[in-house]
Structures are given as C-alpha cells and as structure tokens.
Amino acid sequence: MTGGPRRTGRRPGLADTRGRILDAARHAFGERGFDGTSIRQVAADANVDPALIHHYFRSKQQLFVAAMAFPVDPSAVVPAVIADGPPEHVGERFAAFVIGLWDRPEVRPLVTGVVRSASTDPVAADMARRLLTEGPLLALASAIDRPDAPLRATLAGAQLMGVAIARYVVRMEPLASMPPDEVADLIGPSIQGYLAGDLGASSGRSQR
Amino acid sequence: MTGGPRRTGRRPGLADTRGRILDAARHAFGERGFDGTSIRQVAADANVDPALIHHYFRSKQQLFVAAMAFPVDPSAVVPAVIADGPPEHVGERFAAFVIGLWDRPEVRPLVTGVVRSASTDPVAADMARRLLTEGPLLALASAIDRPDAPLRATLAGAQLMGVAIARYVVRMEPLASMPPDEVADLIGPSIQGYLAGDLGASSGRSQR
DNA sequence: GTCTATACAGCGATAGAC
DNA sequence: GTCTATCGCTGTATAGAC
Numbered sequence: 149m150t151g152g153p154r155r156t157g158r159r160p161g162l163a164d165t166r167g168r169i170l171d172a173a174r175h176a177f178g179e180r181g182f183d184g185t186s187i188r189q190v191a192a193d194a195n196v197d198p199a200l201i202h203h204y205f206r207s208k209q210q211l212f213v214a215a216m217a218f219p220v221d222p223s224a225v226v227p228a229v230i231a232d233g234p235p236e237h238v239g240e241r242f243a244a245f246v247i248g249l250w251d252r253p254e255v256r257p258l259v260t261g262v263v264r265s266a267s268t269d270p271v272a273a274d275m276a277r278r279l280l281t282e283g284p285l286l287a288l289a290s291a292i293d294r295p296d297a298p299l300r301a302t303l304a305g306a307q308l309m310g311v312a313i314a315r316y317v318v319r320m321e322p323l324a325s326m327p328p329d330e331v332a333d334l335i336g337p338s339i340q341g342y343l344a345g346d347l348g349a350s351s352g353r354s355q356r
Numbered sequence: 357m358t359g360g361p362r363r364t365g366r367r368p369g370l371a372d373t374r375g376r377i378l379d380a381a382r383h384a385f386g387e388r389g390f391d392g393t394s395i396r397q398v399a400a401d402a403n404v405d406p407a408l409i410h411h412y413f414r415s416k417q418q419l420f421v422a423a424m425a426f427p428v429d430p431s432a433v434v435p436a437v438i439a440d441g442p443p444e445h446v447g448e449r450f451a452a453f454v455i456g457l458w459d460r461p462e463v464r465p466l467v468t469g470v471v472r473s474a475s476t477d478p479v480a481a482d483m484a485r486r487l488l489t490e491g492p493l494l495a496l497a498s499a500i501d502r503p504d505a506p507l508r509a510t511l512a513g514a515q516l517m518g519v520a521i522a523r524y525v526v527r528m529e530p531l532a533s534m535p536p537d538e539v540a541d542l543i544g545p546s547i548q549g550y551l552a553g554d555l556g557a558s559s560g561r562s563q564r
Numbered sequence: 565g566t567c568t569a570t571a572c573a574g575c576g577a578t579a580g581a582c
Numbered sequence: 583g584t585c586t587a588t589c590g591c592t593g594t595a596t597a598g599a600c
Contacts, residue, residue: 186575202576266525267389267473306531320513395594
C-alpha cells in the first residue's frame with residue numbers, strides 16, 4: 149500500500165492522448181480509407197505530434213487495426229438471432245441486426261473504413277472477409293439446416309456489403325438517407341432467400 | 357476520294373503509344389485502384405516515358421476516365437432485356453446480362469477499377485453511381501410498371517455492386533470462381549424481387 | 565513525338581534532445 | 583511522454599532539349 153488509488157494503474161496521458169489519436173484515426177480512416185489517410189493528418193486532427201503516433205502504435209498498419217477494432221463481437225449474437233423468432237424470418241432479423249449495428253454513429257466509421265480500405269490494403273480485405281462470410285454469417289448459415297452453407301454465407305455477405313457501400317460510401321439515394329429498420333425490411337427477404345431459400349432461379353429459366 | 361484508304365485518318369504513333377498507355381493504365385487501375393496506381397508505374401508497364409502520359413492525357417484523373425470508359429453502352433440493351441422473355445423473369449435476364457458483361461476479360465478491369473477507386477476518388481464514385489442506379493438500371497426499373505422506380509434501381513444496384521466486390525475484388529469463395537451463368541442464376545431472383553416484387557419483408561418472396 | 569531533368573510536395577519512419 | 587529534426591523515398595506535374 150504505497151500510494152492512493154492512482155498507484156501504478158496506467159495513468160493516462162494528460163488528456164488521454166492515445167484515445168484522441170484513436171478517435172481521429174477512426175474518423176480519418178472511415179472518411180478517406182487507409183491510403184487516403186496520413187499519419188501527419190491524424191496527428192493534426194488529434195492535436196498531437198506525429199511522432200507520438202509511432203510511439204503508441206508501431207506503424208500505420210497497426211494504428212489501422214487498433215482504430216478499426218469492432219467494439220462488439222457479432223458472433224455472440226447469432227444464437228439470439230436464431231432463437232428470437234420463426235426460422236422463416238431469420239434472414240430479416242439478421243439484416244435488421246446488422247443494419248442497426250452499422251448505423252450506430254460509433255460503428256459507422258469502422259464499416260466505411262474497412263470497406264474503403266479493402267480495395268487496396270490486403271489487411272483490410274481480410275478484415276472485410278472475416279467481418280462477413282467467415283464470421284457470423286457463416287455461423288448463421290451453418291446453423292440453419294440447409295446445404296451449401298459457405299455459398300449461402302457468401303451470397304448474403306455480398307448482399308450486405310453492397311448495401312453498405314451503396315448506403316454509407318457511395319451514398320446512393322434514397323437508400324442513403326432512410327431509417328435503418330426500413331432498409332432492413334427491404335433487404336431482409338433477399339438475405340432470407342440466400343440463407344434458407346432454394347438457391348437458383350427456381351422454375352422456368354431454360355435458357356442460358 | 358483523293359487518296360487511298362489511309363488518307364488522313366489518324367495515323368497512330370510508331371507502335372500505338374497511346375493505346376499501350378491505355379492498356380497498361382486499365383490493368384493497373386483495375387488491379388490497384390486509382391490511388392494505388394502511379395503514373396511512373398503505368399509508364400514502365402507500357403514501356404514509355406512518364407512524361408508521355410502527361411502529354412497524351414493532361415492528368416492522372418483524365419487518364420483514369422479515358423482508361424475506364426466502357427466500350428459498350430449498357431443502356432442500349434434495356435429494351436432487348438425487357439422484350440426477350442416473360443416479365444416475371446426480367447430480373448434474372450438482367451442479372452445474366454450484367455454478370456456476363458462484367459466477366460468478359462476486357463471489361464473486368466473496368467469494373468474492378470471503378471469499384472476499387474470509388475471508395476476514395478469522388479470521380480470514380482460518380483462513375484459507379486452512373487454505371488448502376490442512374491444508368492440502365494433506372495431505365496429498366498422505370499420501364500417496369502411499378503412504383504418507386506428509383507428505390508428499386510438503387511436496391512438492385514447495391515446487390516449487383518456487392519456481387520462485383522465479392523466476386524472480383526475481395527474474391528470470396530465459392531462466388532469468385534464460379535461460372536458466370538451460375539452466378540446469374542443465384543442472384544437473379546433477388547434482382548427480380550427488387551425490380552418487380554413487393555418491396556418490404558411482409559409478402560411475396562419470403563419463401564421461394 | 566519523345567525523353568532528360570527537375571521542381572515541389574507529401575509520405576512513413578526514426579534518432580535523439582528535453 | 584513529448585517534440586524537433588531529418589532521412590529516404592515516392593508521388594504528380596512541368597520545362598525544355600533533341
């Protein structure tokens with residue numbers, strides 16, 4: 149008992165420098181992607197010296213993964229999504245969950261940042277893949293008792309990624325400014341079809 | 357008729373320098389996006405001097421739009437797509453046309469280039485928007501006699517863009533290596549639902 | 565039409581003073 | 583813990599010789 153309550157327990161910097169850097173990085177990466185963001189720029193936004201960023205995080209890459217770390221684990225929600233209603237609407241529920249999550253103001257920069265950077269940076273591309281088809285979607289697709297789970301997860305993931313880009317990045321109207329539950333309603337049936345429907349165009353497509 | 361067949365009709369450079377630059381630029385932009393591509397690199401690939409690129413095209417931006425110009429006008433195909441079969445499968449036909457077009461080896465770099473760059477570059481974002489929702493898709497959605505044509509076009513465009521990213525950019529399996537007509541079969545019903553179905557989760561295509 | 569040379573700016577990263 | 587200074591490199595773009 150050598151001291152008071154602030155003994156050795158990681159006294160943060162004067163005004164939480166590390167946190168300010170992370171906030172600024174999240175915003176910058178979300179707005180301009182990995183390549184479009186410079187460390188000097190992040191430092192200016194956070195009112196710190198550029199060298200400090202290299203001090204806290206070793207490289208720009210590590211700053212990126214630290215700033216883009218998801219605050220919640222989407223995999224944990226899969227059982228709840230499954231159990232929360234009738235199986236013939238599990239796709240709708242999942243779409244509502246994902247869109248609702250992505251729309252939260254503290255999550256949106258993470259989505260746009262990862263998506264914006266996935267085009268160029270291999271690390272970000274991996275994060276995008278994990279975020280969707282190799283993550284909760286695959287678990288969900290596997291839980292539903294239908295064949296071709298990986299294919300179903302990929303198709304549903306492609307659908308969700310397309311909505312993310314159209315809504316958050318390219319800002320296509322009227323999709324961009326629309327309440328999230330409405331978006332979930334619109335794309336829910338498509339997700340449901342991919343997850344649990346009969347794959348392929350069903351009936352009379354003889355040609356092609 | 358004053359001369360032979362090659363009168364004044366634009367004698368190309370020694371080995372079609374301009375064309376080689378465009379080819380190299382198409383490849384580079386398609387592979388690494390706008391930001392990830394440097395003029396020096398394109399010049400090296402085309403075996404020309406970097407200054408020549410600035411000579412033919414004024415800036416990197418203009419090189420981009422020149423290299424990414426679509427060789428075909430997708431709008432011209434809309435009437436054929438509509439007339440070519442029953443209206444209840446127009447979405448499937450459109451999906452097949454688009455995927456078939458994007459899969460052509462000379463078109464694929466254009467798709468990946470525009471999509472990869474749309475994240476960062478505003479000009480590319482505009483091109484992506486025009487390519488989809490403001491282009492043939494809107495015409496198609498308007499031609500179908502259902503309300504909310506812009507919304508339908510946007511939703512279908514988001515679906516197609518997601519497939520493009522998953523298949524060509526992030527390369528999610530098994531979607532990435534799969535014959536194009538199979539892809540069209542898989543996503544056709546979703547496009548059809550967005551274009552002509554009852555929007556919203558309640559009715560119609562929950563179970564197919 | 566083609567190339568050399570270079571201006572000018574920005575980048576990530578590091579060393580070391582305080 | 584914070585900042586100054588700078589290295590080494592790459593980018594776009596331009597001026598001007600051949």
